[in-house]
Amino acid sequence: MKYLKINGNKEISGEISISGAKNAALPLIAATILSKNELVIDNLPDVVDINTFLKLIDMLGGSFEKDSSKSATAVKINTANINNTTATYDIVKTMRASILVLGPLLSRFGKCEVSLPGGCAIGQRPVDLHLKAMEQMGAVIEINHGYIKATAPNGLKGAKIVFDKVTVGGTENAVMAASMAKGTTTIVNAAKEPEIVQLCEIIRDAGVSVEGIGTSKIIIEGTNGKLLDMQNFSVIPDRIEAGTYMCAAAICNKKLKINNIMPQHLEAVVSKLEEMNFEVLQDETSITILPTTEIKPVNIITSEYPGFPTDMQAQFMALATQANGTSTIDERLFENRFMHVSELARMGAEIHLNGNIASIKGNAKLFGADVMATDLRASSALVLAALVADGETNIHRIYHLDRGYEDLEGKLTKIGVDVKRFTE
Numbered sequence: 022m023k024y025l026k027i028n029g030n031k032e033i034s035g036e037i038s039i040s041g042a043k044n045a046a047l048p049l050i051a052a053t054i055l056s057k058n059e060l061v062i063d064n065l066p067d068v069v070d071i072n073t074f075l076k077l078i079d080m081l082g083g084s085f086e087k088d089s090s091k092s093a094t095a096v097k098i099n100t101a102n103i104n105n106t107t108a109t110y111d112i113v114k115t116m117r118a119s120i121l122v123l124g125p126l127l128s129r130f131g132k133c134e135v136s137l138p139g140g141c142a143i144g145q146r147p148v149d150l151h152l153k154a155m156e157q158m159g160a161v162i163e164i165n166h167g168y169i170k171a172t173a174p175n176g177l178k179g180a181k182i183v184f185d186k187v188t189v190g191g192t193e194n195a196v197m198a199a200s201m202a203k204g205t206t207t208i209v210n211a212a213k214e215p216e217i218v219q220l221c222e223i224i225r226d227a228g229v230s231v232e233g234i235g236t237s238k239i240i241i242e243g244t245n246g247k248l249l250d251m252q253n254f255s256v257i258p259d260r261i262e263a264g265t266y267m268c269a270a271a272i273c274n275k276k277l278k279i280n281n282i283m284p285q286h287l288e289a290v291v292s293k294l295e296e297m298n299f300e301v302l303q304d305e306t307s308i309t310i311l312p313t314t315e316i317k318p319v320n321i322i323t324s325e326y327p328g329f330p331t332d333m334q335a336q337f338m339a340l341a342t343q344a345n346g347t348s349t350i351d352e353r354l355f356e357n358r359f360m361h362v363s364e365l366a367r368m369g370a371e372i373h374l375n376g377n378i379a380s381i382k383g384n385a386k387l388f389g390a391d392v393m394a395t396d397l398r399a400s401s402a403l404v405l406a407a408l409v410a411d412g413e414t415n416i417h418r419i420y421h422l423d424r425g426y427e428d429l430e431g432k433l434t435k436i437g438v439d440v441k442r443f444t445e
């Protein structure tokens with residue numbers, strides 16, 4: 022197993038370029054199952070989850086290859102020959118996002134089997150809302166031997182789907198399923214994340230009528246079984262990767278410019294940094310964080326987009342240890358997303374947990390320690406803490422980081438961090 026060794030308290034400065042968004046790319050690759058033609062996706066991040074999803078497409082009978090004629094991050098995908106509609110346990114257990122093939126496979130083939138994802142480090146994460154949406158579109162769902170078996174022999178039918186809870190993945194599955202269904206689907210209480218906006222836009226550009234993009238009510242006119250005419254496209258920048266490096270600047274209290282982003286996707290994050298007294302400069306594709314004379318404490322409540330993202334909560338917790346006062350973080354989306362608390366405590370942080378609310382004491386003197394990464398964003402919080410810790414921090418189980426941060430060491434090294442990867 023690999024681990025990262027970070028030597029803290031080095032001066033950081035310069036610029037970081039952000040990669041394509043993992044959480045946008047996953048549903049977009051799933052959506053290619055609906056395409057009648059080969060297409061090129063550009064700005065795909067080279068991270069483990071994306072490579073796993075491409076492997077899943079390959080297992081289903083599709084194919085993919087790097088398209089270096091276009092760019093280093095472009096991949097050509099062809100799903101015309103998909104002949105297998107089962108996403109097996111082997112792959113789903115390594116990546117929950119595999120559930121995103123449910124909607125497109127069912128819509129195109131009228132059947133599929135997808136291993137039921139189990140719980141995970143951040144909570145139970147059921148998929149009941151995905152299944153209910155498919156049932157409302159006429160699918161019959163059975164759960165057998167750990168597999169979701171879905172059938173719709175006469176194709177899916179448009180329906181009114183009212184989500185009981187805002188769900189990113191559930192909305193994505195419903196959007197993809199509705200695209201090839203017969204008739205109109207109205208999705209009420211839809212998620213509004215930028216990743217869903219891009220998915221809807223790509224499907225609209227493929228000839229499907231999609232209204233209400235970016236709102237909580239999406240209306241889709243299905244093609245009644247006709248495959249889509251998908252165009253080449255480029256994945257939007259990763260707002261969570263960007264936010265993580267913005268926190269790196271903030272925790273070190275140094276100037277850093279974050280390039281190749283869409284600042285409009287980061288409003289909630291910028292607003293919290295401003296509350297913490299940082300000056301944040303923005304132009305069309307970049308954000309610069311400037312140092313402050315005093316890092317002020319902050320109160321955060323996670324919520325659906327455009328609110329403060331749960332995927333940025335752990336990073337802000339690391340940052341809050343350096344504020345001048347006590348901060349609070351109220352995690353409202355996942356019931357167990359505080360695994361980083363005990364690891365940060367091993368580095369000297371004082372964090373008190375009361376249910377889903379964490380109180381973080383500021384002015385902490387952090388020191389290097391051996392710590393364990395527990396999930397993707399929790400791991401990035403440990404990296405941030407290590408940047409300002411005295412001495413060496415060894416972050417173990419960094420496969421979590423590799424799932425979602427492209428070239429983390431390269432990007433950190435470029436701004437002056439002393440970081441190296443070793444094998445245990």
Ligand code: EPZ
Nearest residue numbers: 044118146147148149150151187188189190191354355397
């Ligand atoms: C997506 O997960 C992201 N993953 C997560 O990012 C992110 O934390 C989350 O959205 C919230 O923003 C991807 O995009 C691949 P949800 P998803 O369905 O779609 C409950 C990361 O670190 N729920 O919006 O699985 C659920 O348990 C990851 O990059 C049900 O109850 O999240 C949660 O409490 C981690 N039943 C809430 O809804 C369902 O059927 C929101 O989950 C579905 C969800």
